[in-house]
Amino acid sequence: MRDITLGQYYPADSFTHKLDPRVKLVLVIAFIVMVFLVKNLIAYAAVILCVVLGTLISRIPISKVLKSIKTIIFLVLFTAVLNLLFYKGDTVLWSWWRISVSLEGILFSIKMALRLILLVMGTTLLTYTTTPTGLTDGMESLMYPLKLIKVPTHDIAVIMSIALRFIPILSEEVDKIMMAQKARGASFDTGGIVKRAKALLPVLIPLFVSAFRRADELALALDARCYNATPNRTRYQIMKPTYRDLIAVAGTAAFIVLVVALNMNFWGAYVPSESLWWLFS
Amino acid sequence: MSDKNCETGHAEGAVIKVDNVSYDYRSGEHVSRGVRGVSLVVNRGEFVVLLGHNGSGKSTLAKLLNGFVVPDEGTVTVEGIDTRDNERIYELRAKVGMVFQNADNQMVASVIENDIAFGPENLGVPREEIEKRITWALDAVNMSEHRKRSPNKLSGGQKQRIAIAAILAMYPDVLILDESTAMLDPKGRAEIMETIQRLNKEKGLTVILITHYMDEAIAADKIFVMNEGRVIAEGTPREVFSATDKIAEAKLELPVASKISAELRRAGLDIPFALTDEELTEGLCGLK
Structure with missing residues (x-):
């Protein structure tokens, strides 16, 4: 059978599996925003740590994670090569016609590749640990305000x-x-x-x-x-946030604060040494 | 029969009454025959088989039984509820559970327990009760260990057993299987036959099996043979199978044992009409 990662739930009994789907959905959205805000490599390191910890906690086998990355590997390589060749950087290392490879370009394409991979790893963590029913129930619940206007x-x-x-x-x-x-x-x-x-x-x-x-x-x-037999439809799967969800929210919030802090060099309080500039640019 | 008796599920007597029903499919000018002047009664706890080849009207009859289509003429009543009664149509459909041909097209959720919960959820059954029903239904079809799994990796017979469990969870009085074995391999068919016969014997569930395989009808309490929209023969398997002219008219194929014994009898041998291989062996061994 063809491999379609979307909707392929990986059954396991982990902390992440037991989280409320709604909480997971919101956390994933927060994660996506976080990934797009990250600028420097040291902050990326924090995001990587966040994703790796998340994967470990979810008990998803590494092979599954690699599989989900494999589906986007072409996109990653393609954008990386384009960025590498066409990024207009100051420290030009090699150039020919309109193509130039700069130090900044190398860093930029690494960051873009990381961004894509992290996005996929983070979001598949949601689909691996949440049953499709959980996902749809969660979305339905989050759409509650729309129900009030008869959607x-x-x-x-x-x-x-x-x-x-x-x-x-x-x-x-x-x-x-x-x-x-x-x-x-x-x-x-x-x-x-x-x-x-x-x-x-x-x-x-x-x-x-x-x-x-x-x-x-x-x-x-x-x-x-x-x-549609009755408007008073009941629900087998009930969603009740537990202490786990609190921990997950607190943990993710802590990571976001850390990432933002690293991203802004602790609001300018930390000035990196000359030799480490590439980590913080 | 009072409604109270219906609720308990132990009352004797007719569950389904089909009274002189005719129905045609119409789309615009075009009319194609469904069923014509069909009357039949299904009693509680019976295992009934509707036999017929493709286009004999047997599936139309099934659709009439749970109100998917309403008769042009005549009436269909299930425990006193007329299928034309739009107010009680869901009550009726919960009483008459229907399993279709392709199990894949009957599942709505990607995890088995959620799929089974779908029917009771629609009926507004309380959560704790749904939990119990899932356990019961999966146990009834011997699929308890698959509860948390995805239906995608199951065999055809297993998928169809899940589809049956999904209907059982609505606590129906009657289980209709509309060609539910047609797409299965012999092993899958045997699984389904074993399951429904056990449900019929142990749980007292009324079963209506619609099929064109005559060998599936051997264990039935009552058989109705359909051809060109009409019931052309009815009775016990022995009565129906030995009416070889009717079977030929309905373009059905007798099980091998019955065929051989019928031919041998025609050739002048003194053996009883056999339904199963064992009966045929016995009959042959009894020859002097």
Whole structure:
């Protein structure tokens, strides 16, 4: 089966798994903002520490984490090379035509690569430790203000849950259809980009037909299970923040303060020595 | 029958009554036949099989039983509730649980226990009660150890057992399996057959199995054979299977043992009509 990290929950019994999904969602958003604010390498080191600690606490095997990075490795390398070649720095080390490699460029591309990798590592920590149901329940709960203005938040949550559930099913189906077309002589990896795109058409059409057929049966199955039977729907999975959530929030807050402090050289109180400038620029 | 008896689940008598029902599919000008003049009664605790080849109207009949479609003529009542009664349609659907052909298309959540909780949640069952129901339903289909797992990695038979558990958690009176074994391999089919027969015997659940495999009908209390929208034969497996002309009319295939014994009888051998391999062996060994 194809590897789709999104929606691939990794079952384990850890501190992070037991956190309230809503708290995790908010913390991840805070984390994303933090990553985008980080400027210097020493602050990046703190973020790396934060992510590594988070991964260890969540008991996610290193192979899983590497797998999630693997999916973006091309993007990371691509942006790193572009940044390296086109960043306009002062200390030019090598140049040719409009391309130049500078010391600042090297640092900048390292930072951008780190930023992407950290973003993925941090956010997949959420999807690895939270069941899709937890995620959708959490989002539904966080959308509560919208419910007051008559937005059908529960329906949205069910739609999200079904979408997550069907991602692996449909990707398996794509594989099957591609194999069937290959068996009949179709080729998906030769020719130019236009030819390849055209070759995908005989895959997409059966996929859509099958998806609609599935949707039809799913609609019946939802009805058979009395979906929308009562407005007083109950909830099996209840979310109650515990002391763990308090610890997680406090821990993340401490890290954010640390990162911001490092980022601003402790509000200018610390002046790095000449030889360490690259860490703090 | 009083409503009170229905609640306890121990009352004898008819659970489902189909009275002279006709239904056609209409889309614009086009009309295609569904079922015509079907009458049948399903009693509490029975294991009923609806047999028929593709297009015989058996799935339409299933859809009529839990109010997915309402009859053009005649009435369908489940424990006294008419399927036309829009006010009580969800009450009715909770009583008549339906499992479909493709288990993948029936699951809404990515973790098994959450999927099973979906039905009771929709019915507004309190949380502690849902917890109990999940435990009970998973135990009933022998899938307790998979509770916290994802359904994606399961075999076809296991997925279908989860789909059955998801319906059981709504505490239905009747379980309808609409071609639920059609997509499974022989092992998966055997799993499902074992599961539903056990539910029928041990939990007293009324089961309606819709299929075109005759060998799945051997253990039934009652069989209805459908062809071109009508019930053309009904009775115990022995009665129905030995009516070989009706079986041929319905384009169904007798189990091997029955086929052999029927042919041998036609050839003049004095053996009883056999439903199973064991009966055939016994019959053959009894020959002088």
